[in-house]
Amino acid sequence: MNIIVCIKQVPGTSEVEIDEKTGVLKRSGVDSKMNPYDLYALETALRIREKEGGTVKVISMGPPQAEQVIREAYMMGADDGVLLTDQKFAGADVLATAYTLSQGIKKMGDFHLLICGKMTTDGDTAQVGPEVAEFLNIPHVSNVRKILSVYDEEVITVEMDMSETVEIQEVLFPCLITVEKDIYTPRLPSFKLKLRTMDKKVHRFGLKDLEDQNRYHYGLNGSPTQVLKVFPPPKKDVNEVWRGSGDELGKRLAEKLKELKFIQE
Amino acid sequence: MSISYKKVDVKDIEFLKSVCSSERVFVGTAIHEDYSHDELAGIRRFPDVVVEVTSKDEVAAIMKYAWDHNIPVTPRGQGTGLVGAAVPVRGGILMSLVRMNKILELDEDNLTLTVEPGVLLMEISKYVEAHDLFYPPDPGEKSATIGGNINTNAGGMRAVKYGVTRDYVRGLDVVLPDGKSVRMGGKIVKDSSGYSLKDLIIGSEGTLGIVTSAILRLLPLPKVAISLLIPFSTLEEAIETVPKIIKSKNIPTAIEYMERRVILNAEDYLGKRFPDATSDAYLLLTFDGNTREDVEKQYEKVAHICLEAGALDVFISDTQERQESIWSARSAFLEAIKASTTEMDECDVVVPRKNVAEFIRFTRKIEKEMEIRIATFGHAGDGNLHVYLLKDEMADETYRKKLAMAFDALYKKGKSLGGHVSGEHGIGYAKREYLKKTAGETYMGLLLRVKNAFDPKNILNPDKICC
Numbered sequence: 001m002n003i004i005v006c007i008k009q010v011p012g013t014s015e016v017e018i019d020e021k022t023g024v025l026k027r028s029g030v031d032s033k034m035n036p037y038d039l040y041a042l043e044t045a046l047r048i049r050e051k052e053g054g055t056v057k058v059i060s061m062g063p064p065q066a067e068q069v070i071r072e073a074y075m076m077g078a079d080d081g082v083l084l085t086d087q088k089f090a091g092a093d094v095l096a097t098a099y100t101l102s103q104g105i106k107k108m109g110d111f112h113l114l115i116c117g118k119m120t121t122d123g124d125t126a127q128v129g130p131e132v133a134e135f136l137n138i139p140h141v142s143n144v145r146k147i148l149s150v151y152d153e154e155v156i157t158v159e160m161d162m163s164e165t166v167e168i169q170e171v172l173f174p175c176l177i178t179v180e181k182d183i184y185t186p187r188l189p190s191f192k193l194k195l196r197t198m199d200k201k202v203h204r205f206g207l208k209d210l211e212d213q214n215r216y217h218y219g220l221n222g223s224p225t226q227v228l229k230v231f232p233p234p235k236k237d238v239n240e241v242w243r244g245s246g247d248e249l250g251k252r253l254a255e256k257l258k259e260l261k262f263i264q265e
Numbered sequence: 266m267s268i269s270y271k272k273v274d275v276k277d278i279e280f281l282k283s284v285c286s287s288e289r290v291f292v293g294t295a296i297h298e299d300y301s302h303d304e305l306a307g308i309r310r311f312p313d314v315v316v317e318v319t320s321k322d323e324v325a326a327i328m329k330y331a332w333d334h335n336i337p338v339t340p341r342g343q344g345t346g347l348v349g350a351a352v353p354v355r356g357g358i359l360m361s362l363v364r365m366n367k368i369l370e371l372d373e374d375n376l377t378l379t380v381e382p383g384v385l386l387m388e389i390s391k392y393v394e395a396h397d398l399f400y401p402p403d404p405g406e407k408s409a410t411i412g413g414n415i416n417t418n419a420g421g422m423r424a425v426k427y428g429v430t431r432d433y434v435r436g437l438d439v440v441l442p443d444g445k446s447v448r449m450g451g452k453i454v455k456d457s458s459g460y461s462l463k464d465l466i467i468g469s470e471g472t473l474g475i476v477t478s479a480i481l482r483l484l485p486l487p488k489v490a491i492s493l494l495i496p497f498s499t500l501e502e503a504i505e506t507v508p509k510i511i512k513s514k515n516i517p518t519a520i521e522y523m524e525r526r527v528i529l530n531a532e533d534y535l536g537k538r539f540p541d542a543t544s545d546a547y548l549l550l551t552f553d554g555n556t557r558e559d560v561e562k563q564y565e566k567v568a569h570i571c572l573e574a575g576a577l578d579v580f581i582s583d584t585q586e587r588q589e590s591i592w593s594a595r596s597a598f599l600e601a602i603k604a605s606t607t608e609m610d611e612c613d614v615v616v617p618r619k620n621v622a623e624f625i626r627f628t629r630k631i632e633k634e635m636e637i638r639i640a641t642f643g644h645a646g647d648g649n650l651h652v653y654l655l656k657d658e659m660a661d662e663t664y665r666k667k668l669a670m671a672f673d674a675l676y677k678k679g680k681s682l683g684g685h686v687s688g689e690h691g692i693g694y695a696k697r698e699y700l701k702k703t704a705g706e707t708y709m710g711l712l713l714r715v716k717n718a719f720d721p722k723n724i725l726n727p728d729k730i731c732c
Contacts, residue, residue: 012584031489031557033584075581185538188494188580188587191568 001054001153002111003045006101006132007038007073009066010122034069037117039076039186040179044147045115046077047184052150054112055079059104061089061097067202074197075189082108086206091220093227094123098131100218103210105136112153112173118143118180126178133176140176141169145183166261270355270724271335273313281316281358284326289317289364299344300359301352305603305611308349308694312339312359319364321440321477328475329444331358331724338442339726340471342383342410346417347611348693350470354728360475362412368392369478375452377435378481382412389481399486401427403519404689405596412476418468420689422519422551422595425646427484429689431467436480439466439473442720452480465715470691471726473719487553489560490518492582494591495571496544500524503546504622506574507645510550511618513570515563520646521549521595527602527642531594534601539594540587544577548645549595557583599651602640608656610668610695614679615688618648627678628652637667649688676703692730700730 012031045056058073060066061084070081084104092100105114114136116129126142133140145166146159153173160167161180171177207213216222242249257263271277281290291297292314301311318324331338337357344351353359366383371393378393378400387407389400404414404421413419415437420429436450449463450456466474497503503522510520528542541547550567554560568579582588594601603609616624625641628650632639638657643650654671656664676686676699686692686699701709712731716723723732 036584036586039586185540185590186587188540188582191493191565191579191581192572194581 001048001052001113001150002109003048003054003056003113003115004105004108004111005038005041005045005056005058005073005078006114006116006129007042007058007060007069008035008120009033009060009062009069010035010120032065032068034072035117035120035122037119037121037181038069039117040181040183041115041117042073042076042078043184043186044177044179045113046187048113048147048150052153057081057108057111059084059101059108061085061092061100061104063090064204070202071194071197072189074200075191075193076187077190077193080203082203082205084205086218088207088215088221089219091223092218093223093225094125094127094131095224096218096220096222098128099135099222100210101128102132102135103212104205105132106211107205107209110174113156114138114174114176116176116178118178129176129178136174136176138174138176139171140178141171142178143180144177145180147183161261270337270357270727273336273357277330277334277336278314280330281314281327284323284330285316285318289319291315291317300341300361303344303346303349303351305347305609307608307610308352308354310352310354310356312353313356315359315361317361317364321438321446324360324362324440324475324477325444325446327358327360327444328440328442328725332443332722335722335724337724337727340412340416340475342413342416343385343408345406345409346413346693347613347690348687348695350417350691350693350726350729351413352694354694357724362475363410365412365477366410371396371398372452373398376483376485377452378483379478380411380481381478382410382415382476384411385409386411386414393483394486397486398483400433400481400483401518402430402433405599407596411479411481415467415476415479416470417689417691420644420647420649422521422644424644424649425520426516426518426553431464433482434463434467434479435482437463437466437476438478440475440477442474442722442725446477447474450480465719468691470693470729472716472729473725475725488555489557490551490553490588491557491560491564492519492549492551492588492591493564493568493571494541494580494582495548495550495568496541496577496580497546497548497575498544498577500546500625501622502575503548504625504645506548506571506576507621508619509570509574510567511646513566515552515567517550517552517563517567517646519549519551520644521642522645523547523549523595523598523642524640527598527640528594530605530640531597531601534604535594535597537590537594540582540590541580548576549591550646598642602653602655605640606638606655606657608664609653610672611654611690612652612672612675612679613649613687613690614652614675614684615647615649616679616682616684618646620682620684621645621648621650624650624678624682624684628675631671631674635667635671637664637671639671644688647688648684672699673702679703694729697728697730 012033056078057080058078059082119126143161144158145161148157150156157170302309337355339353340360341351363383365381367381370379403423404419525545552560552563638655640653680703692700
């Protein structure tokens with residue numbers, strides 16, 4: 001069972017500042033980390049490997065220093081890692097990012113399952129995962145909240161969290177899933193693995209290593225999206241106040257908890 | 266100092282209403298049940314009247330009246346104490362200070378924060394950290410008031426490197442039992458001006474005076490904090506590693522120990538999985554500093570020490586999400602253990618750090634011999650252990666008996682190792698007997714004389730600590 005996980009390096013704090021004049025993210029001096037949602041993807045992959053055997057490889061796109069997140073994935077137990085890094089990949093929107101990743105994945109060889117986090121904390125689009133699947137022409141399921149079973153390198157059964165309902169889907173390999181936060185609690189990086197993988201290679205792919213070498217398909221050139229302005233969304237603190245008798249409020253609370261899927265019927 | 270007090274009557278209530286307005290004075294069934302107990306001690310008594318004060322002048326006026334009329338007064342913060350210190354065991358007036366919850370001044374020139382006693386611990390850290398400053402004391406109960414923290418000399422998890430509440434109190438405004446006010450200490454770093462009365466108030470559990478404002482000492486906020494979660498096959502192995510860490514001179518801010526069974530309780534209680542619960546015992550260390558490199562350098566040395574000492578691995582928690590996944594569970598241990606049983610009582614003993622392992626071995630022995638479930642966790646780095654004796658399905662009578670026997674044995678053992686009855690929760694009402702038994706007559710006599718110097722009428726929080 002071969003699994004590939006897409007991971008990304010993002011700013012280390014959720015309180016990212018944006019330069020009001022230029023609309024650009026202030027990245028200087030900001031610590032970086034692996035996108036928290038990708039930790040769930042990696043954990044899912046490692047758990048499947050523990051049961052089914054096989055390998056877990058990770059792939060990321062970013063500047064050379066993004067090697068850090070590949071090393072972190074090694075410290076969590078990943079077997080191998082690829083960093084797509086090239087000046088020509090810079091300035092990519094979701095489409096160009098997904099295309100670049102799909103090209104890198106093709107070069108990594110056969111796989112059964114591709115796993116992505118639900119979204120990133122710096123982009124928030126949740127589009128890259130499904131777009132990668134489209135470029136690779138494989139089925140995909142997003143918002144997976146539970147892995148029900150994995151059968152013989154053939155099929156995986158998952159619970160997909162739609163906002164109103166939960167769908168159970170059976171998907172043939174190769175396929176892509178994006179997983180929800182809290183599908184599993186991610187393990188912590190291990191110091192022992194850090195020592196063991198210190199000299200382990202991180203493969204680097206540039207444009208010249210990929211099947212499609214048309215530079216207009218990558219980076220800013222390959223990005224139809226134009227960012228006009230970046231601004232932090234207003235913080236929403238929504239409080240609902242309900243009034244009524246204990247009985248009414250109890251029923252209403254139960255309804256709300258069902259709606260939020262905290263409890264089941 | 267057994268004294269009979271005046272019973273609160275209508276006239277007294279009228280007086281309190283004249284000072285505080287009637288909306289903040291509660292009698293009879295209007296008194297919330299919460300005011301009759303604290304978080305743990307199983308000691309219950311309703312006050313005759315609850316009054317919620319909002320200023321030093323109100324505190325002073327009420328104390329003067331209580332003094333003149335010989336009415337007992339029990340000050341109370343959020344009631345998160347564990348030894349009954351805030352329970353009005355003689356009835357009388359319960360003075361709640363939670364409405365005095367203003368942050369009065371941040372003085373960045375002197376690195377001090379002046380607060381009223383009802384400000385919550387979590388509000389203090391949030392406020393100062395927004396200014397890149399740091400109030401180091403870090404007790405697990407973040408919804409406690411700073412007044413309560415001062416009155417118990419609360420410790421918490423960062424004591425290994427930063428010390429306890431006492432080390433961060435520069436000055437106090439205190440209303441004495443007779444209603445007079447006095448300032449102790451101030452925004453000063455040094456003070457050799459006579460006896461340190463401020464230090465007598467700290468840890469006095471509301472028996473000597475009522476703190477109406479406090480000047481706290483702040484530090485620059487360390488920019489990076491990384492924790493290590495270190496699994497061991499046995500608790501003993503984990504604890505025996507602690508002196509080696511301390512000896513290495515790389516001082517973590519926190520050295521906590523935890524057992525798998527307590528982690529599982531916390532998982533059930535929070536409905537969340539801990540990042541690793543496959544080993545029987547864990548050490549949890551935190552390192553802080555100004556750069557990641559600096560912190561990594563510190564922790565790597567210690568990580569090697571742990572691996573050499575038999576640790577199964579060393580897990581690194583270096584992001585906000587990872588820290589939350591660990592520390593939210595750690596902070597919920599007390600509540601989680603509580604939820605796992607029918608009733609419990611605790612021993613908050615403190616021993617010299619190198620004797621922690623021996624003390625824990627002893628609790629295991631007691632658990633077996635007396636057939637009572639004992640859960641422990643605590644601050645391995647500062648020698649302060651939290652030992653919980655759980656009732657489970659035991660009959661009341663049997664539990665009381667076993668509890669008394671087990672406590673006797675535990676405190677005796679603590680003393681023989683050079684320890685004290687309480688590391689951070691205080692003596693209050695529940696632990697007086699054990700203090701008396703272990704501290705000796707001369708020591709208890711001094712405590713009584715101090716109490717007498719401040720409160721000769723014994724109206725302020727009577728029947729606590731030493732009388």
